[in-house]
Amino acid sequence: MKHLGEELDGPLSGGNMNMVYRAGDTVVRDAGPWTPTVHRYLSYLHLAGIDWVPRPIAIMSNPSGEPEQERLSYVPGDVPAYPLPDWVWSDDVIREGAQRLRRLHDASLGFASDGAIWQSPTKIPAEVICHNDFAPHNLAFCDGRIVGAIDFDFCSPGPRLWDIAYFATRTVPLGANPAENAPGMDQARRRVQLILDAYGDDLVIGWDDVVRVSVIRLHDLADLSRQKAEELHKSHLLDEARAYDHDGHYLAALRR
């Protein structure tokens, strides 16, 4: 396959929003108005010593100067796709994921956000730059250990808990119908606590905070899926939206 006169290795599977192509040790992805900000942020992370995220390489714009595609470094490792393999549900994965998330959040401190354009809204308090899709499907693994994180398109300023709660919904997991090979809700409190302990013992949030924000997060994801379904004419995203809302209602009932 050829693109911009260059031989590409073909589409990478796993994502559900973008076309992603690998070209040697780089990837080419769809870009948007937020791409220059995301590239500046990825460079900032590298300066802060986070070398396990994609390195920004280039932005390809159309004649009007609008970003159309981006090139990033390929992060080595395997990114699991759905249905997630058994080993993703180990306690070690949630512990290591929470530790990496903490490092990412801490490294974002001081990022200059004047003039920034983000794809996702900013949420208060804007404590850190949230990844907004930090979950196994955006983590690179080697022998069951996390070695990298990808897909920073949705990042934007927000509270640490916004990412922690989302990570919990995906990895504990928190929801009405966990995958067949996933731990059941009987393990949820214990696994949420593993996340909180691994993120850091200075954190003053608990189970109820995680569930409260997870409810909000799930309905927010449902809205996003409905919006994308309309934009991209993909009806399966409407089913996804219904599932998010269903999980949100289930967790809200659990809190009561």
Ligand SMILES: Nc1ncnc2c1ncn2[C@@H]1O[C@H](COP(=O)(O)OP(=O)(O)O)[C@@H](O)[C@H]1O
């Ligand atoms: N920088 C990267 N390094 C390694 N693999 C990548 C990288 N970017 C994307 N991929 C691969 O492409 C797939 C889809 O990319 P992703 O950025 O997650 O897009 P989407 O927004 O569609 O989820 C990922 O699951 C992963 O396998």
Ligand SMILES: [Mg+2]
């Ligand atoms: Mg992805």
